Amino acid sequence: MTLHASYDPSNIFNKILRGEMPSVKVFEDDVALAFMDVFPQVEGHTLVIPKDVAARNFLDMPENKLGDYMLRVQKVARAVEATLKPDGLRVMQFNGAPAGQTVYHLHFHILPIFDGVKVGAHASGGMKSAADLEPIAAKIRASF
Numbered sequence: 824m825t826l827h828a829s830y831d832p833s834n835i836f837n838k839i840l841r842g843e844m845p846s847v848k849v850f851e852d853d854v855a856l857a858f859m860d861v862f863p864q865v866e867g868h869t870l871v872i873p874k875d876v877a878a879r880n881f882l883d884m885p886e887n888k889l890g891d892y893m894l895r896v897q898k899v900a901r902a903v904e905a906t907l908k909p910d911g912l913r914v915m916q917f918n919g920a921p922a923g924q925t926v927y928h929l930h931f932h933i934l935p936i937f938d939g940v941k942v943g944a945h946a947s948g949g950m951k952s953a954a955d956l957e958p959i960a961a962k963i964r965a966s967f
């Protein structure tokens with residue numbers, strides 16, 4: 824059901840794209856927007872979403888826009904890595920509620936992973952404020 828449904832433009836990420844909801848941005852161009860996850864599983868948890876598409880998930884993404892979007896995902900992943908210098912980097916993407924998806928506008932998660940640092944549960948835990956997220960976002964932003 825949640826894997827195959829029509830795109831709902833009232834989803835939270837589309838509101839962020841339209842400027843109707845705030846976000847702590849780290850990268851933006853005509854193809855994609857990257858911002859901090861407000862329920863981060865680790866410090867530096869970043870999301871990358873495509874612009875100008877009605878894609879709920881990876882399967883929906885128009886083929887002619889996928890390549891440019893994936894280049895932005897890699898660009899942001901490189902910036903997160905260069906900024907935070909983690910021991911590992913997790914790049915994740917969920918399709919449909921049974922797979923863990925909770926927001927139905929395509930997005931990739933970028934999680935810096937540090938040896939010995941526990942990764943929190945997905946889409947749960949404490950909500951961070953813009954003030955909490957801004958210092959690390961500023962560092963990531965500066966590394967593009």
Ligand code: 5GP
Nearest residue numbers: 835846859860861862917923924925926946
């Ligand atoms: P999904 O579960 O769909 O793969 O990922 C959605 C992600 O969006 C979750 O990690 C969740 O913490 C994050 N999220 C949910 N609502 C908001 C929001 O309003 N702003 C931001 N920046 N992230 C959100």
